[in-house]
Amino acid sequence: MSLIKRFERNNCGRDLIVGDVHGYFGRLQVAIDEVGFDPGRDRLFSVGDLVDRGPECDLALEWLAKPWFHAVRGNHEDMAIRWPNGNMDARNYVANGGGWNVSNPPELSREFAEAFAALPIAMELETERGLVGIVHADCPFSSWEQFVEVLETEQLSGALKKAVFEAAMWSRERISGHASLDDVAGVRAVVVGHTPVQRATSLGNVHYIDTGGWFPAHRPEGRFTLLDASTLRGATVSRLWEGA
Template identity: 55%
Template sequence: MNPVQHFSRNARGRDLAVGDVHGVFSKLRAALDSIKFDPSVDRLFGVGDLVDRGPESDQVLDWLAQPWFHSVRGNHEQMAIDFARGELPADLYVRNGGGWNVGNPQHVRAELADAFDSLPIAIEVETGNGLVGIVHADCPLQRWHDVHHALIGHNGESLQQCMLWSRDRFDQENREEVEGVRAVIVGHTPLIRYSSLGNTFYIDTGAWIARENRPFTILDLETLQPVHQPSRGLWP
């Protein structure tokens, strides 16, 4: 698995990023239909956490098989990997929404783990307005161009954990920009409205929280503006 996957500019259609899906793929499909997503020319990038919590997590392999859909690994994909390897207790996994997978036959758990293990930790997409990075939780490095070498270096596992789990930037309201990239798109932290700190954009608006019926945020990577359910950020 290459920890960073690079995509050239999409000259034919739109490049869009969507917040955490968490197993509500029908709702995502409806959102894509509402913005006239065209799979023949458009591409959709996920910020990870495609599974758990929602009722349709078992559709994830079908989505990952689509040539227009690409995603980084989230902490919930990592939990599925760890569970399949016997490194995560079933009760803890269930408490975090993994009950659907705990009930799967072993060969299905292994198939899911293999698919998730092939997902990159970071994605970078060329746009007409500059390079855009995508990770699940945070990029703690000052320079985006250090990400690849750092992930394969001797502290790579620690950095990967941070990129999958950290909320330090958000909790500290850290507005320092990540150099060498126009924006870094993340999920992981469910917010009422999409928001930004410096050039880090938070796009998990909790569409998977059924009781609140929140919308997906889908961001155009060229303009960094939402094309689905636009709303202002929490911070000016």
């Protein structure tokens, strides 16, 4: 299993990056349809958190099987990985949207856990304007090369692995103002989700794109942002699923 996955430049279409999905795949389909997504030419990359909270978490495996859809591991995938092994408290998991999986048969929970454990921690996209990195929460190093070097270390110690994984999937240090806001060196941009923002936001060259496409219907401010990896311009898609 590779902890980082690399993609060559897409010379025939667009590479779009979407924020947290949280079990709203029907809404995501509406969003990509609105921007004219072409599955024969375009690719869609996810910052993780495909599951929990929404009504269509069971579709995550179907989406991961699509040849044009690629995701990194988010903290909600992390919880799903830990659940079958008894390393996730049921009450805490349900409180964070995992009730769908708690009620799953054990063999199905294991199927989700195995699929999510196969997801990389980070992805790299080559674009005409430079390298773009994708990770769920944050790059826990001052340079992307350091991050990649650690992810590619075969004999990664348990303590270091735990620290890097937790930061990559769970950290809010940068956006909370408790970490440096300098650019992550060695990469044009790093794209993350994890922390909901009212609009796509940049801190240095780190782009936050979880704009709440998964928000419930009584919070109509939520939208999916589809960020073009080449231009770093985002299309915040209209809430065409109003009332869903």
